[in-house]
Every structure is written in C-alpha cells, then in structure tokens.
Amino acid sequence: xxxxxxxxxxxxxxxxxxxxxxxxxxxxxxxxxxxxxxxxxxxxxxxxxxxxxxxxxxxxxxxxxxxxxxxxxxxxxxxxxxxxxxxxxxxxxxxxxxxxxxxxxxxxxxxxxxxxxxxxxxxxxxxxxxxxxxxxxxxxxxxxxxxxxxxxxxxxxxxxxxxxxxxxxxxxxxxxxxxxxxxxxxxxxxxxxxxxxxxxxxxxxxxxxxxxxxxxxx
Amino acid sequence: xxxxxxxxxxxxxxxxxxxxxxxxxxxxxxxxxxxxxxxxxxxxxxxxxxxxxxxxxxxxxxxxxxxxxxxxxxxxxxxxxxxxxxxxxxxxxxxxxxxxxxxxxxxxx
Numbered sequence: 001x002x003x004x005x006x007x008x009x010x011x012x013x014x015x016x017x018x019x020x021x022x023x024x025x026x027x028x029x030x031x032x033x034x035x036x037x038x039x040x041x042x043x044x045x046x047x048x049x050x051x052x053x054x055x056x057x058x059x060x061x062x063x064x065x066x067x068x069x070x071x072x073x074x075x076x077x078x079x080x081x082x083x084x085x086x087x088x089x090x091x092x093x094x095x096x097x098x099x100x101x102x103x104x105x106x107x108x109x110x111x112x113x114x115x116x117x118x119x120x121x122x123x124x125x126x127x128x129x130x131x132x133x134x135x136x137x138x139x140x141x142x143x144x145x146x147x148x149x150x151x152x153x154x155x156x157x158x159x160x161x162x163x164x165x166x167x168x169x170x171x172x173x174x175x176x177x178x179x180x181x182x183x184x185x186x187x188x189x190x191x192x193x194x195x196x197x198x199x200x201x202x203x204x205x206x207x208x209x210x211x212x213x214x215x216x217x218x
Numbered sequence: 219x220x221x222x223x224x225x226x227x228x229x230x231x232x233x234x235x236x237x238x239x240x241x242x243x244x245x246x247x248x249x250x251x252x253x254x255x256x257x258x259x260x261x262x263x264x265x266x267x268x269x270x271x272x273x274x275x276x277x278x279x280x281x282x283x284x285x286x287x288x289x290x291x292x293x294x295x296x297x298x299x300x301x302x303x304x305x306x307x308x309x310x311x312x313x314x315x316x317x318x319x320x321x322x323x324x325x326x327x
Contacts, residue, residue: 007315010249017265018254079261080300081254209264 012154015092018081020155022074023201028066030195032059033165037172037184037191044182073202077209095149105138135173139166157197164190232321238283239314243268244276248303251286252311256302277301285310 019025035058043051146162149155168190175181239245243266250265251257257265263273280286285307289300303311 005246005249007249007252007311010246011253014250014253014265017261078264079258080298081257081261081265084253084255086253212260212263 009154014081014083015153016155017078018083020153021078021201022070022205023198024066024070024074026157026161026194026198026201028062028198029161030191030193030198031062032191033168034188034191034195035059035062037168037188040176040182040184073206076211077206092152095145095152098145132170132174132177135170139170142166142169161194164193232317232324235317235321236310236314238279238285239310241276243272244280245314247273247276247280248285248307248311248314251301251303252308254302256300259299259301262301280307283310 035055039051039055042054046054143162143166146158146165150158150162165187168187169184171186172184175185239248246266247262247268250262259270259273262268262277263270266273268276277286277288281288284304287302287304289302291298291300
C-alpha cells in the first residue's frame with residue numbers, strides 16, 4: 001500500500017482516477033474519430049461548409065454530453081476532486097491543447113481534402129516523399145502525442161490509441177487514394193476499438209464503484 | 219568530519235520522522251491530497267480503499283495537527299465535506315519524503 005507510494009506515483013494515480021477511470025474520455029475520443037471517419041461521406045451530401053458546421057455541432061454535443069454524463073454517472077460513484085495547479089499540470093494542459101490542435105488539424109484536413117492531403121503539396125515535395133508524406137507526418141505526430149500523454153499520465157492504453165488512430169488515419173487515406181473509398185473504414189475500426197475499451201472501462205467502473213448514500217459515509 | 223560541511227545528522231534522522239505522517243493510511247491520504255487541490259470524502263474513500271469511519275478518524279487527527287482543512291457543506295441537500303492539504307500539510311509531506319530518503323540512503327550505506 002503506502003510502502004510503494006511515491007509522490008510521483010500518487011500524482012499519476014490521482015490523474016488516472018480523476019480523468020480516466022470511468023472510461024468516458026475513451027468513449028468521447030472514440031466517438032470523435034468515428035464521426036471523422038463518416039464525415040467524408042456526409043461532405044458529399046452536405047458540401048464542405050455545412051459538413052464543417054455539422055462536425056462542430058456534433059463535437060459540441062459530445063463535449064457537453066461528456067460533462068453531463070460525468071456529473072450524473074461518475075461523481076455520485078467516485079466523488080469530486082480537482083487536480084492541484086502545479087508546473088506539471090501546466091505541461092499536461094499544453095499537451096492536451098496540442099492534442100486538440102492536432103485533432104482539429106486532422107479534422108480540417110480530412111473534411112476539406114477527403115481525396116488525400118498529399119496531393120496538395122506533392123508538387124513542392126521531392127519524388128521520394130511519396131503520396132502519403134503529409135499523412136505519415138500526421139500519424140507520427142499523433143503517435144508521439146498519445147505516447148507522451150500515456151507516459152506522463154501513467155495510462156498505458158494511450159500508447160495503443162496513438163497507434164490505432166495514427167495508422168487508422170494513414171490506412172484510410174491510402175485506401176481513398178488507391179481504391180477511391182470515401183468512407184474511412186480503418187479509422188472507423190480504430191474508433192470502434194477505442195469505444196469498446198471505453199465501454200468495458202465504464203461497465204467495470206460502475207460495477208466497482210456503486211452509488212453510496214452520503215449519510216453512510218460522513 | 220569534512221570542514222565546512224554541515225554535520226551529518228546520522229541515524230537520528232530516522233527518529234525525526236513525523237509519526238503522524240508515518241502511519242501508512244495517513245501517509246497515503248496525505249500523498250494523494252498533495253497532488254490534489256481538494257477532494258471530497260467519497261473520492262478519498264475510493265482512492266484510499268479505507269472505510270468511511272476509518273478515513274474520518276485519520277482525517278480528524280490530521281485536521282487537529284493542522285495538516286488538512288475540512289470544509290463541510292451541503293450539495294443537493296446532502297452533506298459533502300471537502301478536504302484539502304494546508305500549507306503545513308504540504309510542508310509535512312515534503313519533510314517526511316526528505317527525511318525518509320535521507321534515512322534510506324544511510325541504511326543502504
């Protein structure tokens with residue numbers, strides 16, 4: 001118990017418990033990337049502008065939904081806690097911002113240029129760079145950001161998510177370029193795996209932490 | 219002893235450990251609280267695995283020592299107590315960690 005508890009382990013344990021224990025973050029991530037995998041299809045129906053509006057609307061609903069569900073499902077079971085403001089937390093905030101920006105960059109690239117992004121700049125790149133240069137860079141960034149988050153937060157499954165999303169996006173673009181498939185099937189498969197992780201974690205969370213009457217505690 | 223260097227506190231440093239902090243359950247509570255701004259009773263019960271009564275007893279001792287501050291309030295007509303580490307609580311955790319590190323280094327030789 002306390003014998004193996006260092007300040008760093010305690011901090012990581014708190015980050016896991018406050019942010020990742022209930023699996024809701026995983027579900028949000030899975031739903032966002034599932035939406036991304038479908039949006040090249042809806043772009044054909046709605047056009048680029050309304051497709052972007054639709055995506056932002058879905059994103060807002062998902063983020064608000066996560067907040068509400070966390071309040072209704074997690075808080076009565078796990079209680080309330082706020083992480084302390086420290087330099088480490090500032091680093092984590094920057095990391096999260098980078099993740100969001102990287103994700104949004106991916107959104108814009110996927111929504112505006114479903115036929116693949118490399119064609120846009122291929123003229124300015126050497127021949128060896130190949131057709132998937134930009135997508136490989138995006139995949140590397142995603143893997144790197146998720147791996148760093150996994151290491152700093154002490155959440156190993158984030159390593160897997162980085163690879164799933166990075167490779168899923170790369171494979172989706174490759175399929176679009178080579179076979180003309182608009183629906184991002186590999187990214188959808190990656191999202192469903194992340195959603196499944198989130199679902200299992202949420203079910204385990206609800207079983208592990210039943211609702212306790214406050215008067216029984218205090 | 220090397221001239222100009224501070225005197226080695228020796229094995230006495232192990233005895234200097236704050237016994238209020240040294241108790242495993244209280245140490246765990248303090249360690250967790252040191253990385254949190256604040257947490258309620260339920261969260262601490264979940265995080266530590268202690269029973270409500272056990273946690274309450276340890277928190278009372280820590281509160282009496284001035285290491286934690288407990289704010290009682292009502293949330294949706296239910297009692298809800300927020301616990302946070304005070305400045306002296308943070309200092310106690312820091313001192314404890316430092317003392318134990320020094321003691322372990324001495325034991326290892």
